[in-house]
Amino acid sequence: MLRHIRLRFACLALALLFPATAGLAQSTNEPASPLSAETSAALSILIATQTGVPVSTTHAITGAIVGVGATRRLSAVRWGVAGRIVWAWVLTIPSAAAVAALTWVVLHRLVGA
16 A cells, blocks of 8 residues: 555656646647547556556557647647657666666675675
8 A cells, every 4th residue: 555655746746846747848748638648548557457467558548638739730749849759758667777787796895795
């Protein structure tokens, strides 16, 4: 339960710090677009959860926002922003692995296990 509360606060903090990448800079939205994006992301997450597939909620909502923007016209999506987000996703796992390995080495030498 505490983990979910921390996750919600982290998501809120990120949305407040980076509002442009939370959808506003990705596509031009009309009033029905946010509902469509949230609904499709929720369904995607529900299906993935029910089938046991690990899924990122951030990836789901970002893909839904891009998809809704692309339904109007492809030029409604700001592909430069979407591309930067994809690169961030690609680099996250190797970067986190490198930081974890470096942290382990430093702590291993300090503690001497």
